[in-house]
Amino acid sequence: MKRITSENPKCTLCKNVHSIISCLGIHERETIDSKKDDFIYKKGEVIFKEGNYAHNIYCIHSGKLKLSKLGKDGKEQIVRFAKAGDIIGYRSLLSNDPYHANAIVMEDSEICIIPKATFQKLIEENYKLSLNMIQLLSKDLKSAEQHLIDVAQKSVRERIAESLVLLINLFGYKEDKKTIDLGITRSEIADLAGTTTETTIRTLSQFSNENIIELEGKKIIVKNFNQLVFTANISD
Amino acid sequence: MKRITSENPKCTLCKNVHSIISCLGIHERETIDSKKDDFIYKKGEVIFKEGNYAHNIYCIHSGKLKLSKLGKDGKEQIVRFAKAGDIIGYRSLLSNDPYHANAIVMEDSEICIIPKATFQKLIEENYKLSLNMIQLLSKDLKSAEQHLIDVAQKSVRERIAESLVLLINLFGYKEDKKTIDLGITRSEIADLAGTTTETTIRTLSQFSNENIIELEGKKIIVKNFNQLVFTANISD
DNA sequence: CGTCAGCTTGATTACTTTCAATTGTTGTGG
């Protein structure tokens, strides 16, 4: 983690149109610019840990990260991802809880840190922002409940296929239009699908044998997206 | 489902102090009273189905119900419960989605149905209510993510123990201070824990053999709550 | 060029589901 001292990303100029803050006016953005702080986080760094008191909200300007929780025996479960334009930390901040997940950087990220007070003031003064937060939470809740039913009822094979579909929908492909645009380890895929590293490896090579995907080291190349969706047995 | 025509529960007189609407003033409550409609739902009746368009918000005056989703093969997964003082349907209404779960009555319930427009107007005019909604969603999201990690990582034995703990915390005991105050079938416990009816039955009789609980027909009598919590392997 | 983390494969074990058959309980109409 390193503070950005020159060429800071400016909220007033931010191009992340899908960001939750897209509803803010110029004055509000100027307020944020005057209060926020910008950092570069490297792969593997921890932005916050579960249990920590929630002091800030984090706006991802670029990069990719995972939100995960630890199970009793220390096994990690990925509950959500975040990428450019997303904010994280709002759940805890809004309900005044400690963070209940760990935020860990998967690919180097530029992150704007907005103090709790600044963000709360914005919410209080901008009705539209609070509605946006409500919608964001609703969406998160919906997908968490869907994720729950998937993990509870699907086979490992289906869950791994679905995890890949999720990654594709979220991060898309690299320039070649077929390699999933995210550096992710087998063990992280296991943490997302709720299984073990070994089983993940075996299942991925099955998929590879079936010509659904191709594995080239860490790269996952999608050869038959439809078959992948079919294998995932997705309802919506 | 039968309309209540006399002695309707009145929002202005409602004693459910923990209800989300507890922040409303007398005028707002009067507005609701003039717009809402009251029904008695019998055990087994469906209040809404997943996929239905969200027309209303439902305020539980008395009774108990489950929110569940159907998996691909038709197996039910219970995602949440609701009881007196709770409201349901807000998730879909707030994000303008169809309902994504089924609401099914477990014990006869009196339910006030508030039209979408009325509720939305309240939210727009009462900043405190919108904050309450945010907190409610945050809480739901937190517990959904916890439920997810439990289902993903715990053994069936742990999950069933945890399900019982959840039921006790949510519904408490009957007058005898030891019988769980909820009529629930083995198959519903299975739907909550994410397992099969048979395994649930076997595990419950294990617990019974270990003197953790006692089974008397449908009644579940808790004999050693601490041991149950220990068996559940609960982190928070 | 050595080391460490991540990846891979095989064999074994344990847990859970599935299928099938039986018994028990409850609510309803005659």
Add this chain to the structure above:
DNA sequence: CCACAACAATTGAAAGTAATCAAGCTGACG
């Protein structure tokens, strides 16, 4: 109030699935 139908609970045996344990491999990086 009884008989029956429908649903819920129970038990056993067999089959599958995925986790665990153990060991060797590979590739990236200082």
